[in-house]
Amino acid sequence: MGSFGHGSLGGGSHGGARGERTPRNANRSVSADMTAAKPKPSLRKVWPEVKKLARPRLGLITVSFLIMIVNRASGLVLPASTRYLIDGVMRQHHLYLLPWIVGAVLAATLLQGVTSYALTQMLSKAGQRLITDLRIQVQQHVGRLPVAFYDANRTGNLVARIMTDVEGVRNLIGTGLVEFVGGLLTAIFAFGYLLFLSVRMTLLTFLVMVIFAVILGRAFKTIRPIFRERAKLNAEVTGRLTESLGGVRVIKGYHAEESEARVFAGNAGRLLENVLRTLTAQSVMSLSSTTVLGVVGSLIMWMGARQVVAGTLTTGGYVTYTLFLAFMIAPVAGLVSIGTQITEAFAGLDRTSEIMGEREENGDTRRSVKLPVIEGDLRFVDVGFEYEAGKPVLHDISFEAKPGTVTALVGSSGSGKSTIISLICAFHDANSGAVLVDGHDLATVDLRTYRSQLGVVLQETFLFDGTVRENILFSRPEATEEEFEQACRIARVDEFVNRFSEGYATIVGERGVKLSGGQRQRLSIARAILANPRILILDEATSSLDSESEAMIQHGLSYLMQGRTTFVIAHRLSTIRNADQILVVEQGHIVERGDHAELFALHGRYRELYDKQHGLETNLFLAPGEGDTIEEVAAAR
């Protein structure tokens, strides 16, 4: 049971923690698993995203470009000066030129160094800041997505979305961009100068380069989908790994380490295959660029030497030409690796924009009703609900829970109890009928104003690997020390915490592994007491805690329930007996309703469940008051 998420959220604006169940198909309104194959990213598709990112940084980008022009132009002074050095100084003995040439080269090199430094400082840092901004944005957005989205997407996948996918933009705004545009600029400068030195040789070289560019374009086309697949694979591998590391107790309990290792090895192998494919493509590219270099080099040698002999080109002109050619070709060849990086960046950006396009649960324009402090009157009016189209889970559910009353939901497994609770938490919207809170349709309510009045205590307590104090204050960080201590006292957290040497500063371990089940429960009750919700959801533990813990929890719970509209997925007989109304749910219908005495006398489904459970419970060590026989209870009524 308890499949509406395992978070124990004591109020606050949190939308619900990720449950640990296997993902089932999502609500229709939410996209299916985002790892599903999507068309490849294209510049046109991600361009709006690139523009959005670049706009606030236009000043920085413009200044960087100006610096880049200076940087690249100064880099060409050295090769350009060779011609004057050979022809003027060495051959014609114009020694007076030498200091000028050397001075110019020194100054240009210095300028190049300083501008390179400035560029890296400005752009790399801007790139890293951008990554952080994006991560924060994506995380916030993901936090505001509906529960159905989480059901359809694996946790590890979402982690990859937030942490890895955005990293690629560094290559767009940061160093990748500098190298790409810088390389292009150098190539253009060099091309102009080459034309000036020899039109024929340059045009021929250009032709070879164009052919190379076409090949390169083709290669990129093949390589891009492989990169996209890599991101997907990576997310899958991380996803599975996160799950199996989190479920280590079950894995060890079933001695499934080896099969997990096999799954991981298989996944890692698929990842390797993908990387190898891109490496093959990359090596083909670098092979072709080396070939181009060789072809062009021989061509220049052939034609240049003949021109020098014929007297149409000076020796200095020839040497300078060769140097410039290298300056033109090197960046073009470098574009190969930068191109790969930029392709990766596009793939990442595409995935980021996809997730940012998911509608937030509070994003519906209908959600405009801001709730004041509510009474806690909750009504279901002919509510129908289905997770998947055509497979209704709830049918015509109608009931009212008056402020301050306790409503217990009972029924067999899979009957729809958790789904009713999910609708109360507004994790899903009703497909037909309405859920009303103090008369307001929950589908029109601003979720922040509603959820802050909702408290949830689940059997699977959701704890962070922080201190006891942090975990309790999670529901209301601004609570005073007095309020905090009072909540701990009522929930009897103080009793066990005082025995810890670190007290409230004790670290609870991931998911609270360093606490016992009963201690975790008490902690989550303190959290809910602190949140002071108007509506309280309790998902009772099925496993019996020892009677002492049980009694302690019961004490906290009965305090917690006072004056709040409470919904319990009930397993404890005491809770069921004391509930103001019991709804018996079967196959998505409420088949019986009433209090314990009425339903008990009815001899229907409730009586059947009750007898069965009571039979079970009498075989257990029970909490005080829980072992009464049916006759006693009936007589007491």
Ligand SMILES: Nc1ncnc2c1ncn2[C@@H]1O[C@H](COP(=O)(O)OP(=O)(O)OP(=O)(O)O)[C@@H](O)[C@H]1O
């Ligand atoms: N996210 C989901 N996607 C699709 N179907 C779902 C989803 N969650 C629940 N269901 C289906 O809805 C039905 C009702 O499930 P629900 O969890 O509400 O039952 P339950 O009464 O709380 O059961 P239990 O006591 O075992 O937790 C079941 O048939 C279940 O398979």
